[in-house]
Amino acid sequence: MKIGFIGTGNMGAALAQAVAQVPGHQVLLSNHNPAKAQTLAQLTAGTLLSNPDLVSQADVIFLGVKPYLLASLTQDLAPLAKPETVWVSMAAGVPLASLAQHLPLDHTIRIMPNTPVAIGQGMTTYSLANPDLAPLLEHLLAASGRLMQLPENLLDAATALAGCGPAFVYQMIEALTDAGIEQGLKPSDAQTLVAQTLLGTAQMSLQSDKHPAQLRQEVTSPGGSTIAGVVSLEKHGFRAALMEATKAAVQKTKELGQ
Ligand SMILES: NC(=O)c1ccc[n+]([C@@H]2O[C@H](COP(=O)([O-])OP(=O)(O)OC[C@H]3O[C@@H](n4cnc5c(N)ncnc54)[C@H](OP(=O)(O)O)[C@@H]3O)[C@@H](O)[C@H]2O)c1
Numbered sequence: 001m002k003i004g005f006i007g008t009g010n011m012g013a014a015l016a017q018a019v020a021q022v023p024g025h026q027v028l029l030s031n032h033n034p035a036k037a038q039t040l041a042q043l044t045a046g047t048l049l050s051n052p053d054l055v056s057q058a059d060v061i062f063l064g065v066k067p068y069l070l071a072s073l074t075q076d077l078a079p080l081a082k083p084e085t086v087w088v089s090m091a092a093g094v095p096l097a098s099l100a101q102h103l104p105l106d107h108t109i110r111i112m113p114n115t116p117v118a119i120g121q122g123m124t125t126y127s128l129a130n131p132d133l134a135p136l137l138e139h140l141l142a143a144s145g146r147l148m149q150l151p152e153n154l155l156d157a158a159t160a161l162a163g164c165g166p167a168f169v170y171q172m173i174e175a176l177t178d179a180g181i182e183q184g185l186k187p188s189d190a191q192t193l194v195a196q197t198l199l200g201t202a203q204m205s206l207q208s209d210k211h212p213a214q215l216r217q218e219v220t221s222p223g224g225s226t227i228a229g230v231v232s233l234e235k236h237g238f239r240a241a242l243m244e245a246t247k248a249a250v251q252k253t254k255e256l257g258q
Helices: 010-020 034-044 051-057 067-080 115-119 131-140 152-163 165-182 187-207 212-219 225-235 238-256
Strands: 002-006 026-030 060-063 086-089 108-112 122-128 145-149
Touching: 002 010, 002 051, 010 026, 010 034, 010 060, 010 115, 026 034, 026 051, 051 067, 060 067, 067 086, 086 131, 108 131, 108 152, 115 122, 122 131, 122 152, 131 145, 152 165, 152 238, 165 187, 187 212, 225 238
Parallel strands: 002 026, 002 060, 060 086, 086 108, 122 145
Antiparallel strands: 108 122
16 A cells, blocks of 8 residues: 655654554655655655645555644645545544544544654554544554554543653653752763663553552552652642643643644
8 A cells, every 4th residue: 555644744754654664555755845854755765745646646644744734735635635545634633523624534534643653662542433444544553552542532631641741751751860960870871760760660550450559559668768759749749740731731732623
């Protein structure tokens, strides 16, 4: 199949690299400034085309432009596509109903990926009206990490947790790294300690049936140093800050999609 990507910025490029690892498909790329997509074309063995040429050839089209550009872009390009072409929108907050103003609803998928798809460790949620499209999406994104189909009314929440989540986690890595530097560690050592600790903790959480509170308790001996840190985090509103950040991100996602 010919798999097209319109808009090869951060997210479109990350997904194109994941799709390029699935054998048997040809990658087609189109970007507003084509020079920006040259390296990606080499990485994916992809062909750079104009938007209209890509749309007329592709069997599946991933739309990687900003949400506010989507309506005019699909209005112009949808009439040039083959009737059976499948459209995949990654635009934050844009509902299937809005996409269906210019795209055929039963050939359209709304996805919410995150940037770790570029290294095969992504978390992509998706919603669709036509369940027959799910196996195709799961096949094309098989090298991207995990996928989870959700009812569309939960996709904005998933956007905040998984789409925006990497930014929250990077902020945490940065803060903990600085904390380690303050205690005398070399910056590179501090960053490795923090990132590997997050990775290991996340893997244990995925592999365990235990609630995170129980896993935390197993690290927290009575009167010890960990509980001293945990109490300090509680005093400074750590959990409330994360919950408020998620709520703010959901609210903004809803606004962006309108
Ligand atoms: N970044 C994330 O973590 C993330 C996560 C989940 C979903 N998303 C979604 O992914 C989409 C893209 O976000 P992004 O962060 O990747 O933005 P980005 O880096 O700015 O990429 C957007 C790309 O679209 C290109 N473009 C603009 N107009 C175009 C047109 N008419 N035809 C072809 N290409 C065009 C831009 O090219 P020029 O730069 O040359 O103008 C740019 O390369 C958004 O809808 C966003 O909601 C992003």
